Amino acid sequence: MSLFDKLEQITAARQTLADKGIKSNVVMEKVLSSTEAIINGRRMILAGTNNYMGLTFDPDCIEAATQAAGKLGTGTTGSRMANGTYSGHVQLERELADFYGCTYGVVFSTGYIANLGMLASLTAPGDVLMIDADSHASIYDGCRLSGAEIIRFRHNDAGDLEKRLKRLGDRAANTLIVVEGIYSMLGDRSPLTEIATVKEKYGAFLLVDEAHSLGVLGDRGRGRAEETGVEDRVDFIVGTFSKSLGAIGGFCVSNHPELDLVRFASRPFMVTASSSPSVIASTRAALHIISTRPELRRKLWDNAHHLYEKLQGLGFQLGPEPSPVVAVRVASIDEAVALWKGLLEYGVYVNLVTPPATPDGGCLLRCSVSAGHSPEQIEQIGNGFALLRETVQEAATA
């Protein structure tokens, strides 16, 4: 038995992809804008980047980042608990709390770390975490770190959640329910009103991860809780800077004063270096933009509907509802790889997602739409799928 035996499964999975001609990760050789890059020496439309607001090249964000690096240096070289809390971190925490109309806000170094930090400081052995079965890996890892009992309920099924809470008896009131605003793989929204009702009936707590819904949903872009009108029924909102805000980092906001104690209770907050000043500065500029430019959200949704309807019209099997995440279901890994490679040759980059990362064991070509895409780019993405499908089908019947 070797130390490396457990990695054999990964070697085998990589070999399967290598046999089909996918040898390594895609490398962005040059990034030209929020929607275009050079990959394999070719100009591509980026349709798989989570850059929902298209802010990665926004002049205000770049200017803020450049100024901050010039004035404050390239990194903090320390954790939030030691020397890594600058005025910008504190101001961003205040601005995030104000944006959500909450009293407290905490900034973490990534969204992954925010979930680890929140779940592992709010719950401990003896508590119960009740999570949607399709939760992101950072939620699963946070659950493991907490040592609490983990119970999964059926994806987006408030009835199943209730059944499982009822079985817990008195322990239901000490349960933290965790859901996402929009689910990252299929782009479907959580039934948050029903979930909040169940949570209140059993006196439990509710944390919503708005990673894919911040900037995207709600009149002010605050996410699914805003869209469904349940913000005052949600205990904790977690989010990331790595999608709509075009940077890297994570946060939690809440009206519970206990959130502030996370600064002293959460190892993922305390023992990793804090975000660099440039990241904090561009995130603050991006937050200001999503609060003041609702037209970006309208453009994002126009693009999302455009692509969803175009692919639906072409007969592709898609996620359950139009969303900036447009997931194309593909019957087999061979077909998924052929389509993905063909799209790259055509000039469109999307995410290839294979099991176990997919919710139902199938394969997906996951597109994410941006406010930065032009209608012509959306047409071109759709045309790539149309052309490729014919080629793949011809190859399958040859």
Ligand SMILES: Cc1ncc(COP(=O)(O)O)c(C=O)c1O
């Ligand atoms: C639902 C969800 N939560 C958290 C994260 C982690 O965010 P980050 O990339 O900032 O670590 C992601 C990232 O894909 C996500 O989809």
